[in-house]
Amino acid sequence: MQKGKIIKEIIGKVLEPEGFVFDKEIEKWGFLKEFKNSKSEIARQTVAFYFSNYKRKIFMVISCFSGGFDSYRINRFVPGCIDDGIEYSKDKEFKKVIETYADILKQYGLDFLKKIAEPQKSDYFRQEDYNKLFDDNESLAQKFIIEQQINLEHITIADAVKLMKDMLTEKQSRRFEDCREFFLEMAAFYGCVVIKTYPCKWVMEDFKTHAVCTLEIESEITKSLFVTKEIYFAWKKSVDRLDSLIIS
Incomplete structure (x- = not known):
């Protein structure tokens, strides 16, 4: 049949x-x-x-x-x-x-x-945001590094996560819409720090039902990190959520 x-x-x-x-x-x-x-x-x-x-x-x-x-x-x-x-x-x-x-x-x-079909939430990352992170992650990261005056040469992954947590604490009273671009830049910056230690690349994962941009990292095992999701929940609930981005 x-x-x-x-x-x-x-x-x-x-x-x-x-x-x-x-x-x-x-x-x-x-x-x-x-x-x-x-x-x-x-x-x-x-x-x-x-x-x-x-x-x-x-x-x-x-x-x-x-x-x-x-x-x-x-x-x-x-x-x-x-x-x-x-x-x-x-x-x-x-x-x-x-x-x-x-x-x-x-x-x-x-x-x-x-x-x-109509948006059910007031704050969320759009498909356009994932596309932008995938296509323009280098320019997004550079913008973040320049505006935040970060010395990329000496920063570790743990340092980057600590910096991101401090910045998200300051943003928790702000509207998501006002922080959207900043969060994308932050995710791209994190990728720039990770690649200093581990081979990694941004990947557009298409699940048919939806598509998202993740960071694929090759350490002892290959792992895929949904960085924007972690940033969103760190901003929405607790910045300690970002501790999941510390790779050991």
Whole structure:
């Protein structure tokens, strides 16, 4: 049985008129839509299907990257629903299950997709920010180094993290929007310090549901650091979060 073909045909009739395209690399099979939200920011939505490892059971998950990333099972938008997947005992029942999910999308899902297309948070890194960090990290780092009068030659990773913590403490009363560019420069600066000790590079990781820019570091083992995320939570909650960036 060609499960992907069945999903493409049945779910496609609901989602393709809304701008979604079929992409078999999403989870097991799914649909992807790239668009601009009301703030003209790059956004993505996916509707994906995956299967239980233990039972013949199918789940549907909606994901959205617009003002942050979130995933939703159908219990989040279908009234009174407890989502435990939908079981099928025989292959011929598979089509009926997919038709059930198509009905759910038509009745509840399309309105929910429109609702979550709008940014759900007030402070967040956009796709444009990750693109900028990936494309312009050298110029961002140099701007930070010059404006903060940093001697890059003698600074260690631990020194850089201590400096970043002090600066974030001063920024915690400021609006995220006012600090966004500064945070990108800070992340790029951190990468400049790390590369003095370890081979590293900025990588754009595309998860289909969303894409982020991470710092890939080769130490004893290769690790990937989501530097902007650590900076965000250090600013939002506790600067001690940045201790995770000290590489030993």
